[in-house]
Amino acid sequence: MARYGPEHKEATRLRMIETSGRRLKQDGIDGSGIATLVADAGLTNGAFYGHFSSKDDLIATVVADQLSRQLTVLESFPPGWAPLEAFVRDYLSPTHRDNPGEGCPSAALLDEVGRCNPVVRDAYTAGIGRILDLVARRLDHFPRPVARERAIGLLTLLFSTLQLARAVQDRKLSNQILSAGVANAIALAAPSASGATA
Amino acid sequence: MARYGPEHKEATRLRMIETSGRRLKQDGIDGSGIATLVADAGLTNGAFYGHFSSKDDLIATVVADQLSRQLTVLESFPPGWAPLEAFVRDYLSPTHRDNPGEGCPSAALLDEVGRCNPVVRDAYTAGIGRILDLVARRLDHFPRPVARERAIGLLTLLFSTLQLARAVQDRKLSNQILSAGVANAIALAAPSASGATA
DNA sequence: TGTACATCAGTGAACGCGCGTTCACTGATGTAC
DNA sequence: TGTACATCAGTGAACGCGCGTTCACTGATGTAC
Numbered sequence: 001m002a003r004y005g006p007e008h009k010e011a012t013r014l015r016m017i018e019t020s021g022r023r024l025k026q027d028g029i030d031g032s033g034i035a036t037l038v039a040d041a042g043l044t045n046g047a048f049y050g051h052f053s054s055k056d057d058l059i060a061t062v063v064a065d066q067l068s069r070q071l072t073v074l075e076s077f078p079p080g081w082a083p084l085e086a087f088v089r090d091y092l093s094p095t096h097r098d099n100p101g102e103g104c105p106s107a108a109l110l111d112e113v114g115r116c117n118p119v120v121r122d123a124y125t126a127g128i129g130r131i132l133d134l135v136a137r138r139l140d141h142f143p144r145p146v147a148r149e150r151a152i153g154l155l156t157l158l159f160s161t162l163q164l165a166r167a168v169q170d171r172k173l174s175n176q177i178l179s180a181g182v183a184n185a186i187a188l189a190a191p192s193a194s195g196a197t198a
Numbered sequence: 199m200a201r202y203g204p205e206h207k208e209a210t211r212l213r214m215i216e217t218s219g220r221r222l223k224q225d226g227i228d229g230s231g232i233a234t235l236v237a238d239a240g241l242t243n244g245a246f247y248g249h250f251s252s253k254d255d256l257i258a259t260v261v262a263d264q265l266s267r268q269l270t271v272l273e274s275f276p277p278g279w280a281p282l283e284a285f286v287r288d289y290l291s292p293t294h295r296d297n298p299g300e301g302c303p304s305a306a307l308l309d310e311v312g313r314c315n316p317v318v319r320d321a322y323t324a325g326i327g328r329i330l331d332l333v334a335r336r337l338d339h340f341p342r343p344v345a346r347e348r349a350i351g352l353l354t355l356l357f358s359t360l361q362l363a364r365a366v367q368d369r370k371l372s373n374q375i376l377s378a379g380v381a382n383a384i385a386l387a388a389p390s391a392s393g394a395t396a
Numbered sequence: 397t398g399t400a401c402a403t404c405a406g407t408g409a410a411c412g413c414g415c416g417t418t419c420a421c422t423g424a425t426g427t428a429c
Numbered sequence: 430t431g432t433a434c435a436t437c438a439g440t441g442a443a444c445g446c447g448c449g450t451t452c453a454c455t456g457a458t459g460t461a462c
Contacts, residue, residue, distance in 0.1 A: 009405065028313050030228030034449060046452080047406045055449065100312075106362075111309050114298075114364035115226050125367040152362075152375055153355060153382030160358030161350070164304075166312035169323040177350055184351030187392060188385060194392040195385060207438065232416060244419080245439050253416065 013051045016041040021062050025108035026101035029059060029116065059116065060123040066105035067127025074134055081191050084138055091158050092181045097165045097174065106155075107162040131155070141191040154189040157181065211249045214239040219260050223306035224299035227257060227314065257314065258321040264303035265325025272332055279389050282336055289356050290379045295363045295372065304353075305360040329353070339389040352387040355379065 019040040023032050034055060038048045052058040077083040090096065091104065100108045106128070113124050136144075136151035161181035165174045187193055217238040221230050232253060236246050250256040275281040288294065289302065298306045304326070311322050334342075334349035359379035363372045385391055 012405075028228060028310060030226065031313060033447070035447080043405095044407055045450090046408065049450070050405065108309060110358065110361040110365055111306060112226060114361060115229060118367060121365060121367045124365055125371065128362070128366065129368075129371065149378040149381045150385075152359070152378040153385070156358035156362055156375075156379070156382075157351060157355050160308065160354035160361070163308040163312060163358070164326070164350075164354055167308055167319060167322055168326065169316060169319045170327075173323065173327065177354075180347040180350040181354070183347045184354075184386060187348075187351070188382060192392075193385070194390075210438075231414070233414080241438095242440055243417090244441065247417070248438065 009051075012041070012043070012047075016043070016051055016058070017062055017065050020058060021066050021105070022101040024059070024062055025066075025103065025105055029109060029112045056117055056119055060120045063105065063109075063113065063120055064123040064127055067124070067131060070104065071127070071131050071134060074131065074138075077138075079138055079140075081138075081141065081189075084135075085186065085190065088154075088158065088185045089182055092161060092165075092178045092185075094175065094178065097162060097178065100166065104159070104162065106159045107166075110159055110163075128155075139189055141196045142193075143195075143197060146195050150189045150193075150195075154185055157185055157188060207249075210239070210241070210245075214241070214249055214256070215260055215263050218256060219264050219303070220299040222257070222260055223264075223301065223303055227307060227310045254315055254317055258318045261303065261307075261311065261318055262321040262325055265322070265329060268302065269325070269329050269332060272329065272336075275336075277336055277338075279336075279339065279387075282333075283384065283388065286352075286356065286383045287380055290359060290363075290376045290383075292373065292376065295360060295376065298364065302357070302360065304357045305364075308357055308361070326353075337387055339394045341393075341395060344393050348387045348391075348393075352383055355383055355386060 016038070020032075020037045023037055023040050027036075034048055035045055037058070038045060048058075052061065074087070077087060096103050113120060116124075132148070132151055132155065135155060136148040139147040139150050139154070141147075142150055158181070161177060161184070165177045165181075168174045168177065190196070214236070218230075218235045221235055221238050225234075232246055233243055235256070236243060246256075250259065272285070275285060294301045311318060314322075330346070330349055330353065333353060334346040337345040337348050337352070339345075340348055356379070359375060359382070363375045363379075366372045366375065388394075
């Protein structure tokens with residue numbers, strides 16, 4: 001079923017990157033097999049290697065894609081703390097907790113990424129670096145070096161709060177963790193936080 | 199090679215729990231096979247099911263054990279912020295980053311635990327609950343409900359800071375993340391933090 | 397306009413391998429006589 | 430004290446299965462005439 005314009009194969013590749021992002025965040029990296037990843041995009045086994053050179057190649061591509069999507073979302077927020085706080089509340093919502101496949105790649109995969117090969121970790125490093133830079137710029141109610149520290153703190157706080165809320169069985173404790181996360185994010189990064197100049 | 203006193207089999211079981219803890223934190227849950235886990239304890243394949251009913255049974259047992267060890271370590275610290283700050287500095291050290299097998303189970307496995315079966319997640323929930331309670335008690339320079347929030351914040355901050363420092367390829371950025379983590383932990387949980395009563 | 401052909405995205409069976417799990421067996425030990 | 434036996438922790442081969450990867454093939458399409 002071929003001999004389409006060159007945009008057809010590219011469309012399939014993009015579809016694979018998107019559906020794989022969802023699957024990998026839901027079932028984990030080691031937990032997602034090629035057969036499943038490729039079936040999610042409506043293809044069969046063998047089609048995979050026409051688009052990617054290996055599973056690791058796909059993982060690295062997906063990680064880069066996921067982080068760049070997240071960067072785009074963050075860039076779409078107007079500057080100032082209020083929009084960032086809205087982002088935090090949305091990030092720490094029960095909906096986000098209960099739908100890892102649609103959510104943050106770092107919350108879903110961070111410790112697994114740490115065990116991946118250098119190609120994947122390079123992709124992650126580049127992507128998270130850009131996000132870190134952007135968040136630091138948005139925290140301009142802190143002196144520059146503090147803003148960068150707090151940007152790292154805000155993101156790590158978000159990642160692990162969501163991870164913990166997902167890991168914990170007890171629904172009540174899980175909800176408590178989410179709302180504590182909002183309070184902590186504010187205590188750490190809002191203009192009212194200690195260390196802010198504004 | 200049997201008919202030892204009953205303490206012999208128990209010793210083997212404890213050895214398996216210990217060596218498996220190391221292996222699981224290093225290679226991940228999906229990344230560690232029974233053959234490897236059992237070989238780490240100096241045994242062969244078949245011995246496994248004399249000690250555990252399934253891989254999940256081992257995982258749950260190891261998770262419970264790891265968290266109770268961590269609780270014991272924390273309990274051994276005298277009360278007050280200074281010892282807790284020392285713990286934070288040690289936790290966010292390059293040594294801890296570079297030796298996941300000897301380190302914190304949450305930093306190594308948190309997102310994977312979130313995908314595990316209920317037995318494992320129950321074990322995690324119970325273990326982290328006790329640690330949360332203890333840390334909240336140690337943060338008594340905050341009003342009680344704030345102390346609990348900050349305890350959740352301090353722990354999640356630690357977990358994910360270490361995860362991020364491990365995931366990132368760039369050594370300089372990784373070190374920056376670790377030292378930002380210390381600053382953020384202090385900003386969030388030290389007696390000098392906003393919201394503290396002392 | 398109609399037909400023959402070259403292209404190549406996608407198919408699906410097969411590869412060796414390691415997974416979690418099972419099970420008949422081994423052999424060092426403590427006990428019984 | 431010396432020998433025969435029962436125990437049972439640990440052995441290691443085997444199970445079916447899904448993994449990542451390979452490859453000969455298919456068949457719908459755009460192009461050439």
